[in-house]
Amino acid sequence: MNSQFRLNHSSLCTCAGLGVLGMLLWSTVVLGAEPTRQEQAQQRALERVPQIKEVHQESLLRRSQRLQERGVSVKDIRQTYFVLDSPIIKELEDRYAPVRFNHGQHAASAGDCTICHHKRPAADIAYNPNPELVRCSACHQQSFAPEFPNRLGLKAAYHQRCIQCHEDQNKGPQICVDCHLEQVPKHQDLVKLPENPDPLEVTAECLRCHAEQAEDFKLTAHWLWRGHSSYTVENERAVQHGKGTTAINNY
Incomplete structure (x- = not known):
C-alpha cells in the first residue's frame, strides 16, 4: 500500500x-x-445562519415597488436549486424526506420576489451580499419562540407560503406526500432478533415499538375474523364465526 x-x-x-x-x-x-449540483444543494441545506432580530417595517406594496425601483429581480438569483432539509426542522421531527425546490423556476413564474421574500433585515448582514433576498431560515427558525411570538417557525413558514400559493394557482402539490417521501426508518437497524426466531419472537419484537398499532389492529376484521364482508358465502355480508365466538386459535 x-x-x-x-x-x-x-x-x-x-x-x-x-x-x-x-x-x-x-x-x-x-x-x-x-x-455535483445535488451535493452543493445538500451542503447548503445543512447550513445554519444567525437569526435576524429586527426587520425593516414597510408595507408589502411599498416593498415590491422599492425592489422594482432598485432593479432587484430574477436576475439577482445566485442559487436556482435548493434541497429543503433544514436541521432546524429535523430537531423536532424527521418523518419525511427532504424536498427538492427549483428556486429559479418559482421566481420566474411568480415574477415578484416579495411574494416569498416579504421582509428584509433592518441592517445589512455579513453573510448575504443582497440583504433584500435573505433565506427563509434567516428570520424563521424555531416554532413558538418566546422572543418572536408573532413570527412563524420555519416549517410553518414553508407550508403556509407554498400550500397557499399552490391552492390559489390551482396547481402544484398541496398535501404532505405530494412534496415529501415518507422517512421510513431502516428496520434492519432497529430490529433485534436471534438468528432463527420463532413466530412469537418476531411478534414480540414488532410489539416493542408498535404496541399502539397492535391495539388498533385487534379491532379489525383481519384480527377478529368477523364483521361485514361482501366476499362471504352467498354475499350475506355478515360473519358469525370468529375469535371470541367459535374460533379458538390466536394467530
Missing part, C-alpha cells in the same frame, strides 16, 4: 464519519472533484 493510497483511505474514513459534508470535503480535497 503506497503512501498516497494510505492518505486517501485515511481521509475517506475520517470524512465519512462526518456524513454528507465529510464526503463532499473528501471528494473535493482528495479527489479534486467538483461537488
Whole structure:
C-alpha cells in the first residue's frame, strides 16, 4: 500500500464519519472533484445562519415597488436549486424526506420576489451580499419562540407560503406526500432478533415499538375474523364465526 493510497483511505474514513459534508470535503480535497449540483444543494441545506432580530417595517406594496425601483429581480438569483432539509426542522421531527425546490423556476413564474421574500433585515448582514433576498431560515427558525411570538417557525413558514400559493394557482402539490417521501426508518437497524426466531419472537419484537398499532389492529376484521364482508358465502355480508365466538386459535 503506497503512501498516497494510505492518505486517501485515511481521509475517506475520517470524512465519512462526518456524513454528507465529510464526503463532499473528501471528494473535493482528495479527489479534486467538483461537488455535483445535488451535493452543493445538500451542503447548503445543512447550513445554519444567525437569526435576524429586527426587520425593516414597510408595507408589502411599498416593498415590491422599492425592489422594482432598485432593479432587484430574477436576475439577482445566485442559487436556482435548493434541497429543503433544514436541521432546524429535523430537531423536532424527521418523518419525511427532504424536498427538492427549483428556486429559479418559482421566481420566474411568480415574477415578484416579495411574494416569498416579504421582509428584509433592518441592517445589512455579513453573510448575504443582497440583504433584500435573505433565506427563509434567516428570520424563521424555531416554532413558538418566546422572543418572536408573532413570527412563524420555519416549517410553518414553508407550508403556509407554498400550500397557499399552490391552492390559489390551482396547481402544484398541496398535501404532505405530494412534496415529501415518507422517512421510513431502516428496520434492519432497529430490529433485534436471534438468528432463527420463532413466530412469537418476531411478534414480540414488532410489539416493542408498535404496541399502539397492535391495539388498533385487534379491532379489525383481519384480527377478529368477523364483521361485514361482501366476499362471504352467498354475499350475506355478515360473519358469525370468529375469535371470541367459535374460533379458538390466536394467530
